[in-house]
Amino acid sequence: MQTVRLPQGELEKALAGRPKHVFISGASRGIGEAIARLMGEERHNFTLASRSYNRSLGVCMDLGTQRAQALRLDLADERSIDDAVIAAESKFGPIDILICNAGINLPTPVQDYSEEGRKRFRRVIDVNLVGTYMLAQMAVQHMPKGGRVLFIGSVLARMGAPGTAAYSASKHALLGLVRSMAQELAPQGIRVNALNPGWVDTQMAQESLQRNADAQGVTLQQAMQAALNQLPIQRLIRPSEVASYVKFLVGPGGDAITGQGIDLSCGSVMV
Numbered sequence: 625m626q627t628v629r630l631p632q633g634e635l636e637k638a639l640a641g642r643p644k645h646v647f648i649s650g651a652s653r654g655i656g657e658a659i660a661r662l663m664g665e666e667r668h669n670f671t672l673a674s675r676s677y678n679r680s681l682g683v684c685m686d687l688g689t690q691r692a693q694a695l696r697l698d699l700a701d702e703r704s705i706d707d708a709v710i711a712a713e714s715k716f717g718p719i720d721i722l723i724c725n726a727g728i729n730l731p732t733p734v735q736d737y738s739e740e741g742r743k744r745f746r747r748v749i750d751v752n753l754v755g756t757y758m759l760a761q762m763a764v765q766h767m768p769k770g771g772r773v774l775f776i777g778s779v780l781a782r783m784g785a786p787g788t789a790a791y792s793a794s795k796h797a798l799l800g801l802v803r804s805m806a807q808e809l810a811p812q813g814i815r816v817n818a819l820n821p822g823w824v825d826t827q828m829a830q831e832s833l834q835r836n837a838d839a840q841g842v843t844l845q846q847a848m849q850a851a852l853n854q855l856p857i858q859r860l861i862r863p864s865e866v867a868s869y870v871k872f873l874v875g876p877g878g879d880a881i882t883g884q885g886i887d888l889s890c891g892s893v894m895v
């Protein structure tokens with residue numbers, strides 16, 4: 625999709641002094657919501673985009689609807705991505721900070737040869753990789769100097785786990801996006817990174833652990849303990865902890881960091 629591009633000097637003059645426009649995908653709950661609430665303490669404008677408009681709107685009402693808007697976005701639908709970015713820019717101007725947080729984790733065991741299994745594989749790649757890339761591609765089109773793109777990856781960008789072929793492949797692939805986009809966009813003053821959390825206490829983690837529990841014939845509590853036993857720091861990460869790190873990376877302190885996948889993993893990854 626082509627839109628009009630202003631000369632860089634004029635763009636910078638027009639944007640000087642305005643609040644930054646922060647776009648967060650998947651802020652209707654979990655990590656995205658925690659990021660929105662923490663960053664909401666600063667003088668920014670926010671676009672919160674996910675499929676469930678009502679839940680994002682609830683967060684926007686807490687932040688103040690003068691400076692926070694909820695938009696419908698389905699990362700599996702290209703048109704929806706284009707529409708969301710255009711609607712976001714129409715309200716608050718070019719996006720300064722893009723946080724590609726939305727993602728899904730559906731089971732994709734290798735031994736599942738069903739049509740449904742193959743559809744799940746494609747869906748995870750479509751949402752976590754293809755749609756996520758297209759959102760970033762659209763957002764950087766008008767992103768000013770000093771802009772930030774941050775992908776929420778996963779420790780499964782660093783390792784595999786049974787039943788997670790699509791999810792793990794999608795998160796590994798995000799690191800490829802990060803490294804390529806970081807080099808391409810550095811001359812425009814845009815930083816591109818990924819933050820890779822381990823187990824974070826959200827609906828997604830609960831669902832994954834419940835699947836593990838069902839597969840092993842144990843309780844959710846037992847499956848969680850088994851997962852935590854493998855970590856040097858044996859606890860779940862709080863969404864607010866991820867949010868604090870995001871706030872740092874997209875703030876002035878993150879200016880010398882680009883092309884990185886940064887692990888926030890209770891020690892499960894040591895490189």
Ligand SMILES: NC(=O)c1ccc[n+]([C@@H]2O[C@H](COP(=O)([O-])OP(=O)(O)OC[C@H]3O[C@@H](n4cnc5c(N)ncnc54)[C@H](OP(=O)(O)O)[C@@H]3O)[C@@H](O)[C@H]2O)c1
Pocket residue numbers: 649650651652653654655656673674675676677697698699700725726727728729751776777778779820821822823824825826827828829
């Ligand atoms: N929780 C963990 O342990 C963990 C660990 C490592 C990485 N992560 C990553 O962290 C990110 C956030 O995860 P979370 O734990 O907060 O998950 P969550 O509680 O399931 O929230 C996921 C968010 O993504 C949105 N979303 C899902 N599908 C979407 C689609 N097709 N289009 C647009 N938005 C969509 C959801 O909103 P709607 O359903 O309303 O669309 C929701 O706001 C994900 O990228 C995940 O892979 C999580």
